[in-house]
Amino acid sequence: MTDKLNKIVLAYSGGLDTSVIIQWLKEKYHCEIIAYCADIGQGAELEPVREKALATGASKVFVEDLKEEFAQDFLFPMLRANAFYENHYLLGTSIARPLIAKEQIRIANQEGAEGVSHGATGKGNDQVRFELTYMILKPDVVIIAPWREWDLDSRSSLIDYATKHNIPVPVTKKKPYSMDRNLFHISYEGGVLEDPWYEPDADMFLMTKSPEAAPDKPTYIEITYQQGNPIAINGEAMSPANLIATLNEYGGENGIGRIDIVENRFVGMKSRGVYETPGGTILHAAHRALETLVMDREIMFLRDSLIPTYARIIYNGLWYSPERELLQKTIDDTQIHVNGTVRLKLYKGNCIPAGVKAEKSLYSKDMASFEKDDIYRQADAEGFIRLNALRLKLYSQTFGNM
Template sequence: MTKQTYKKIVLAYSGGLDTSVIIHWLKENYGSEIIAVTANVGQEDELIGLEEKALKTGASKFYLAEIEEAFVYDSIFPALKAGAVYENKYLLGTATARPIIAKALVDIAKQEGADAICHGCTGKGNDQVRFEMGIKALAPEMDIIAPWRTWDITSREEAIDYAYEHNIPLKISRETNYSKDKNLWHLSHEGLDLENPLNEPKYDQILEMSVTPEQAPDEPTYVSITFDEGIPVAVDGKELDGVSLIKKLNTIGGANAIGILDMIENRLVGMKSRGVYETPGGTLLYFAHEQLEMITLDKETTQYKQDLAQKYANLLYNGQYFTPLKQALDAFVDETQKTVSGTVKLKLYKGNMIAASVDSPFSLYSEAFATFDEDNVYDQNDAAGFINLYGLSSVIQAEMKQKVQFAKEADNSFGLTQEGIKA
């Protein structure tokens, strides 16, 4: 089958195994001009040398899209405000980044007049959906190339073989060939020994953002986080922009073994997969935000928002970032966050988080009403009338059941009497 021809292809380039191989493969199979685009979402040292490597392996041009701030304010913080956690564990470190990267790819593709966008996601994963849903929403006319769904390479081992055969430099070896995704928010590890749930993760070998609980300090660490309308704005009283704040909390959380997760999750494509996630700063932020909402949101809003949070998490996980429902949910969440301002003090100890104090000018907690001591604001006699009305439906239901039971017993008694007469 003859392949579609393209003048220019924009490649989502990370410099890892897949995309290192893909540049050569695209030129070999399409003969097109390849423009490598790396999105800076906070992967730090992984950005070193990428431009040189991309150009040496066949790219005609390299872009470093500086989208770290957009990643934080357009994706991470909205998810944080929503309380979005996938399957009650995963803080969506990869899922939150993909839509923002997709937008950067589309922007550069349009700027360059490219015919297609290429990504290195496998046909088994979630990221293929996330990237392509974003591209389709922002540039429906753009063709998408996904080599893992079309080429003859069937495994990461074969991809390494291809790299060696074509003198493509790699940063990994066969023994350290974990599939990783790193950004400002998290670091994920998949593959190799982690594919067998019987294997305990080799934390001493794989952790990069965190230490193990055994390596954490023997004394607790205290940290205060201040929020303004649901958005974190300061750590220990020092105001910081979003990027700097997360980096600061990554350092604090990582040093105390916060945010290490070993999870088997349900992928969008239907299979289960296992990953080890490191999200030190994010875990602190979610926990602190939850503590603040406890005293600033009323009961009905809290409980409704908890239901919404799961839907929001599913939307992000499933690549539905650029959808009307996502926009509508954001509007609801923003309304709930107008009073979520204040400071939360946390006590950290060997992977554990404890809320030490919570303070907010919008606190709905009233010591005067809640106290067990004598007070002048609450008449406990009022509770009797409240309970009578609150329990009225239960009383009516119980009376009905008593009447039905009495009737049944009367019928049974009459039947036995008749039988006795006949006898």
């Protein structure tokens, strides 16, 4: 099928890989290359993208502003689920790929392109995330993954290829780590970071101050929630994307949201990644704090048992799968009563709940108080304990003490 391609839509970022890929696709497939860049909060990185793509051989360039859709339809559902992968990673790269791929397929249909391409390597997770989305949204699409085809087998060889073809790239052999940025986070990997013993240079981080350099005075903020979604900061209503961007500023200023982990990739190997997720870290803490006030114990237990599965589904690129949709409906049902306000103290890398309130709360001060009350009969606890001890007593009598 690749011999008959007339148009290919490339998911283009302007970075090292995709800058080289435009030229490589033209050389190999001799067809029209359409560059597509999703604006999901990269900021100033997008300014030269259109001009650069045209200069390096693209026939058309689409730069689509998807920030609000990204926040509303992808980040917020994931945050309602309190999703994190392997106890730490807040899935900032993983959650962006299905949206990028969805829009890429839309443009391919619009432009009559038979093929789509991406810059993900054959070792990473992103190839899976992109291609699973392509296949479910356009089963007959031709997928071209240059990293699985070409003989450019390293970052260094890509830099040499770019130099040979006069393609400007934002990476050098001296500083070859890869960076991926969006509204939710920045990820850093590869190059000098491939040594897990290597501590990242202080000047690598772009979204957050170091905790040592953060203000010596704590910052207090309040976040208001409605059905599990944050809707206001300090009483000011904001759109989803603006709310996250604002929290990035608060978190970044106070050194919040850095992690350095070795994670298990879907393809089977371990990988070291360094991440900055300031606003997302704040939202996780706030959401959890509010849920303690308004969520039933057994519902919380069941929902929490689903988090590892839900997170793994996102990490593995299965956002559009029926299992994710089923889990999302279940999780969203748990969020109906998650309404209220959380106060947080931000201080030198720490995000500390400092107060929570809700009009409808399952917390009863009168019942929980250590002072005298007429609601709870303490004598009732004896029967409760005896019933819970029944099986333990039977076990001990039958098999002896542990």
